[in-house]
Amino acid sequence: MRFVTSSFVAGARFAQAVGEAIGDRTPELRIGSAYVDVSCRDQSTADRISALAVEHGLTAEPTAVAQLEIGLDTADPAEIGPFWAAVLTGSTDSFTGSDVIDPTGRVANLWFQGTTPHEPLRQRFHLDLWLAPEVVPARIEAAIAAGGKVVYDEEAPMFIVLADPQGNKVCLCTSEGR
Structure with missing residues (x-):
């Protein structure tokens, strides 16, 4: 899923929160100047990451996936x-x-x-x-x-x-x- 961020720094903070929250589940993350792309293999991890995105004020952008x-x-x-x-x-x-x-x-x-x-x-x-x-x-x-x-x-x-x-x-x- 692609999440739209206000800046690279905001994306990096979100990526850190994902890492801290999901531990060893090892999703793939790619950070750009105004986005974070996240892919993972199981639905429960995806749901947790989506909830974290909401907590960080990020918007999902499914058309970019x-x-x-x-x-x-x-x-x-x-x-x-x-x-x-x-x-x-x-x-x-x-x-x-x-x-x-x-x-x-x-x-x-x-x-x-x-x-x-x-x-x-x-x-x-x-x-x-x-x-x-x-x-x-x-x-x-x-x-x-x-x-x-x-x-x-x-x-x-x-x-x-x-x-x-x-x-x-x-x-x-x-x-x-x-």
Whole structure:
């Protein structure tokens, strides 16, 4: 979540309060001149951080939240995972068996979606864009206005698949329903 701050110093104070309040839960924080971005893995920690933000007079800005992941369809992740880890992060150690995760956070995560072997090859890459749930409807509307279409929404709100005019796909993903 992004929280709007009045200054870098206010953001640093909030970050310190988060660290003191949640202990070893280790969220990721990024402080800018007028914001603090916070991401964490569990809902109770997120709720506590949101409460701290209110106590510090900060405003949540869900439209500023986005995280891009790249999915690669493959029948054999073990065959190609080390290559992608080496290319993206410089080390095959970044391949987890199902994902390539850059420990520095500089490169988007690459995950491997299982598929059956097939010829000819189908689409291999697709994008997963993680957004705040309340932002998704506006993104869909904008994508449709730009010539795209919804091609799959049976698992909404977890994710909705859109395609561009040439059929290239992107999944708009949220934490809802997971």
